[in-house]
Amino acid sequence: MSVAVTTAQEGGICRLMKHPVVQNIGWAAGGIAILAILWSIAGYLLVNDPSTKNFAKFGLVPTLKAFPELWEMGKIQNALAASGYRLGMGLLIAIVIGVPIGILMGRVKWFRDYTNSPFQFVRMISPLSWMPIAVLVFATWNGSIIFLIAIAAVWPIMFATAAGLAKVDPNWFKVARNLGARPWHILTKVIMPAISFDVFSGMRLALGVAWIVIVPAEYLGVTSGLGYSIKDARETLSYDHLTAMVVTIGIVGYFLDSILVVIINRSSWHRG
Amino acid sequence: MAIRGTEIKIQGLTHRYGSRSGVTFNRVDLVSPPGEALAIIGRSGCGKSTLLHILAGVLKPTEGKVLLNGTEITAPSPRWVMMFQAPHLFPWMTVTQNVGVGLSFGRWSKQEIAERVTEAIKLVELQEFATANVQDLSGGQQQRVALARSLVMEPELLLLDEPFSALDAFTRASLQKDVRSIAKRKGFNIVFVTHDIDEAVIMGDRAVIMAGSPGNIVHELDIDLPDPRDRHDDAVQALRTRLMATFQEAANYTKPQSATLAA
Ligand SMILES: Nc1ncnc2c1ncn2[C@@H]1O[C@H](COP(=O)(O)OP(=O)(O)OP(=O)(O)O)[C@@H](O)[C@H]1O
Ligand SMILES: [Mg+2]
Numbered sequence: 001m002s003v004a005v006t007t008a009q010e011g012g013i014c015r016l017m018k019h020p021v022v023q024n025i026g027w028a029a030g031g032i033a034i035l036a037i038l039w040s041i042a043g044y045l046l047v048n049d050p051s052t053k054n055f056a057k058f059g060l061v062p063t064l065k066a067f068p069e070l071w072e073m074g075k076i077q078n079a080l081a082a083s084g085y086r087l088g089m090g091l092l093i094a095i096v097i098g099v100p101i102g103i104l105m106g107r108v109k110w111f112r113d114y115t116n117s118p119f120q121f122v123r124m125i126s127p128l129s130w131m132p133i134a135v136l137v138f139a140t141w142n143g144s145i146i147f148l149i150a151i152a153a154v155w156p157i158m159f160a161t162a163a164g165l166a167k168v169d170p171n172w173f174k175v176a177r178n179l180g181a182r183p184w185h186i187l188t189k190v191i192m193p194a195i196s197f198d199v200f201s202g203m204r205l206a207l208g209v210a211w212i213v214i215v216p217a218e219y220l221g222v223t224s225g226l227g228y229s230i231k232d233a234r235e236t237l238s239y240d241h242l243t244a245m246v247v248t249i250g251i252v253g254y255f256l257d258s259i260l261v262v263i264i265n266r267s268s269w270h271r272g
Numbered sequence: 273m274a275i276r277g278t279e280i281k282i283q284g285l286t287h288r289y290g291s292r293s294g295v296t297f298n299r300v301d302l303v304s305p306p307g308e309a310l311a312i313i314g315r316s317g318c319g320k321s322t323l324l325h326i327l328a329g330v331l332k333p334t335e336g337k338v339l340l341n342g343t344e345i346t347a348p349s350p351r352w353v354m355m356f357q358a359p360h361l362f363p364w365m366t367v368t369q370n371v372g373v374g375l376s377f378g379r380w381s382k383q384e385i386a387e388r389v390t391e392a393i394k395l396v397e398l399q400e401f402a403t404a405n406v407q408d409l410s411g412g413q414q415q416r417v418a419l420a421r422s423l424v425m426e427p428e429l430l431l432l433d434e435p436f437s438a439l440d441a442f443t444r445a446s447l448q449k450d451v452r453s454i455a456k457r458k459g460f461n462i463v464f465v466t467h468d469i470d471e472a473v474i475m476g477d478r479a480v481i482m483a484g485s486p487g488n489i490v491h492e493l494d495i496d497l498p499d500p501r502d503r504h505d506d507a508v509q510a511l512r513t514r515l516m517a518t519f520q521e522a523a524n525y526t527k528p529q530s531a532t533l534a535a
Binding site: 169171172174176179180182189190271 | 329330349350353356358362363365373376405407421425
């Protein structure tokens with residue numbers, strides 16, 4: 001803080017403007033402003049055309065007005081809590097399954113050889129196409145949605161872990177064993193720190209996929225969550241609520257992704 | 273002073289890297305008494321590093337065995353520790369963390385680890401880099417971290433593979449003396465590989481020369497000099513000349529098989 005203050009006092013407003021954080025905020029604000037302007041224009045066009053007048057609530061101003069309404073009704077909070085729980089559980093399962101299998105793939109050649117083709121094959125199946133099967137297998141809707149998120153998220157985590165391990169210098173294992181490391185130490189003191197960057201990068205990809213999958217997955221069956229809120233808003237013709245929920249999805253997704261970016265940068269030990 | 277050292281007995285040690293590669297060395301026999309500092313010198317590629325890896329238990333011999341006080345070495349252990357030819361530090365750790373990593377595998381209290389690590393870092397003169405990431409160190413500094421990481425274990429047997437080759441002459445000279453005096457003080461054995469005849473004479477109690485393909489020990493020379501040793505002393509210079517002569521003789525060594533074939 002003090003740095004910013006002194007530079008400003010030295011008549012360094014210009015210099016402050018050149019600070020990277022300030023510049024980034026500037027770019028972001030500019031980009032969002034352009035988006036808002038385009039949106040307002042579209043809303044204006046909708047209002048003034050008699051044939052689209054019914055959809056006027058899609059505009060920027062009605063949407064912004066919908067936020068406090070939705071918040072007071074607790075709809076945003078409830079939807080985020082429900083979707084957040086499913087997302088968290090799905091990602092947790094994907095991590096618990098994906099990381100150990102990824103380590104095996106990176107460490108054990110025969111395992112990698114056997115599993116590569118089947119995994120690549122299953123990976124290419126759209127997570128949503130598992131929906132009917134998931135509904136049959138799991139007793140609850142929650143269970144099937146969590147399954148869909150897990151199966152969407154497990155592949156990036158698994159393959160990133162395996163790729164990270166493939167880059168690990170075998171000499172590190174030699175050094176560790178030479179100094180008396182047990183397999184447990186090799187795992188916790190060598191493998192995990194060495195690949196944490198790759199694992200978190202995989203989690204970021206996984207989060208991206210899971211965040212996309214959760215909305216359509218919640219269109220069916222359940223009566224809570226972001227997907228449900230959108231479907232509900234559409235059925236009750238509350239288009240302002242609909243767009244507000246869509247914007248919420250964007251904002252929260254962006255926020256979650258940013259958290260992972262911070263974690264990834266912290267876990268990186270690579271130079272240059 | 274308690275002797276922590278160990279008698280090393282190498283018996284009929286033979287090694288090959290795979291069925292398709294040739295024999296690295298054939299039926300090597302060697303005994304090193306407790307507390308000895310043994311230098312191994314020889315041309316590049318004659319199997320010195322391989323021999324050291326077997327002594328460290330990270331590589332298995334094809335035939336023969338290595339005994340430490342009568343117990344066969346079959347696996348690595350913090351009791352016999354090797355410093356490799358390259359530092360191989362953990363790049364996500366600081367200097368302090370790298371030096372303490374071996375102790376963190378054992379049952380040491382945080383306090384003990386901290387004390388021993390500080391001492392080892394002081395010895396290699398890296399105090400001011402203690403909290404630096406090892407990627408920000410020069411090659412020679414990294415090599416010193418690797419040395420501290422091995423020394424801190426206080427093993428019965430310390431194996432050094434060309435430990436100081438990346439260092440400047442001053443640092444090298446001071447570390448040669450330091451390592452020898454620590455080993456003598458604590459009483460542990462050293463087996464070190466070097467290309468540097470001076471280093472063998474300054475640090476060793478005895479030098480063995482490996483040569484041939486497959487390699488074997490073809491000569492040995494006792495380095496019977498008082499401590500501390502200075503490379504400018506006449507006695508050191510005289511031994512250096514003798515070792516050099518022996519080494520050159522070994523360079524002309526032809527393996528017995530080819531001699532019989534030629535006959
Ligand atoms: N991993 C390996 N696989 C196959 N052959 C190897 C391997 N490592 C070394 N060799 C071969 O074994 C022989 C001995 O190698 P080693 O590294 O022990 O030699 P060195 O005496 O330490 O040489 P330098 O002085 O250059 O370090 C060499 O001919 C080398 O080509
Ligand atoms: Mg070598």
